[in-house]
Amino acid sequence: MASGSKGKDNISAIAKHVDAEGYEMPWVEKYRPVLLDDIVGNTDTVERLKVIAEDGNVPHIIISGMPGIGKTTSIHCLAHALLGESYKEGVLELNASDERGIDVVRNKIKSFAQRKVTLPPGRHKIIILDEADSMTAGAQQALRRTMEIYSNTTRFALACNMSNKIIEPIQSRCAILRYSKLKDAEVLKRLKELCEMEDVKHNDAGLSALIFTAEGDMRQAINNLQSTHSGFGFVSQDNVFKICDQPHPIVVRHMIKACQKGEIDDALARINELWDQGYSAVDIVTTVFRVTKGMEELPEVLKLDYIREIGWTHMRILEGVGTLVQLGAMVARLCRVTMPPSSLRL
Numbered sequence: 001m002a003s004g005s006k007g008k009d010n011i012s013a014i015a016k017h018v019d020a021e022g023y024e025m026p027w028v029e030k031y032r033p034v035l036l037d038d039i040v041g042n043t044d045t046v047e048r049l050k051v052i053a054e055d056g057n058v059p060h061i062i063i064s065g066m067p068g069i070g071k072t073t074s075i076h077c078l079a080h081a082l083l084g085e086s087y088k089e090g091v092l093e094l095n096a097s098d099e100r101g102i103d104v105v106r107n108k109i110k111s112f113a114q115r116k117v118t119l120p121p122g123r124h125k126i127i128i129l130d131e132a133d134s135m136t137a138g139a140q141q142a143l144r145r146t147m148e149i150y151s152n153t154t155r156f157a158l159a160c161n162m163s164n165k166i167i168e169p170i171q172s173r174c175a176i177l178r179y180s181k182l183k184d185a186e187v188l189k190r191l192k193e194l195c196e197m198e199d200v201k202h203n204d205a206g207l208s209a210l211i212f213t214a215e216g217d218m219r220q221a222i223n224n225l226q227s228t229h230s231g232f233g234f235v236s237q238d239n240v241f242k243i244c245d246q247p248h249p250i251v252v253r254h255m256i257k258a259c260q261k262g263e264i265d266d267a268l269a270r271i272n273e274l275w276d277q278g279y280s281a282v283d284i285v286t287t288v289f290r291v292t293k294g295m296e297e298l299p300e301v302l303k304l305d306y307i308r309e310i311g312w313t314h315m316r317i318l319e320g321v322g323t324l325v326q327l328g329a330m331v332a333r334l335c336r337v338t339m340p341p342s343s344l345r346l
């Protein structure tokens, strides 16, 4: 069913899955892609999955990467593309919410692997182990032989955040696909599509703020879009930052500009403003880093110096000294970078 149809209508087709009661579903679920074609970003890897889906001979795979970038979704799309109508009988999904100790591997997974089901010709049963990095090493060990013995009828698809938590022998049996964080442009495109489908009133600054706060995590971007929309009815920069509760990058930007001009009083006032709003030193310093990194108007050399200073401050804060004085010292050092040496002489 899924494998054949293509085209832009797919997304709107998914949109019709709204629950009958009329309650608002979380948009992340409502717009969870069902076709590999609808997955945004990581094009090379998704192309590889499409080839696998057409070919039918799926290897054991591990998809690893950050949260919210489409790993679980991709595996389900792949299983749909491979099995179509037989998805229900042909797929066993176990995630971190299921018991996945050695017993389950011995009993549930083994008995599913042994079970005979009718599938389209040339297709295999698929066992999806989502969040596989939370499986104990013992349970993973128990999988080793099972994966081999039943590999003519059953293939494994694992998703995890950290592939190093998967034991080496399992890694060596699988093709490892790494998903990277989604690019800003990719998240933006998707958000724009959702805005159109859900008729969300927004401006460009609002969408940029969503992208800034999500840091390449599509799930977070969509969730924040929905929260801002239902909370304020309009997606603007200020509303997004009220929902996301992060130090406002505009304030941080002003602070850095003040440092560049050597206006320490102004810069300190901005830091005080954020501190008084209750943000922690880590929140502030990470936002300062991200804003500095993205400021195109800063000369390259200056940016390097700034990032080095911010890095030192971040380290000291993580070591335990997350005080206003620490942030003030950072501001002082940033101001000092651009001050002419003559003005530093007493």
Ligand SMILES: Nc1ncnc2c1ncn2[C@@H]1O[C@H](COP(=O)(O)OP(=O)(O)OP(=O)(O)O)[C@@H](O)[C@H]1O
Residues within 6 Å of the ligand: 027, 028, 029, 031, 032, 033, 038, 039, 040, 041, 065, 066, 067, 068, 069, 070, 071, 072, 073, 074, 159, 160, 161, 190, 218, 219, 222
């Ligand atoms: N690449 C993507 N294209 C389109 N939508 C996406 C993409 N990535 C995530 N989403 C949206 O975010 C939701 C969550 O994605 P998914 O469950 O695949 O994340 P994940 O990578 O498995 O994260 P986790 O590591 O937390 O399990 C999806 O329902 C979908 O709406």
Ligand SMILES: [Mg+2]
Residues within 6 Å of the ligand: 071, 072, 073, 130, 131, 159
């Ligand atoms: Mg997942």
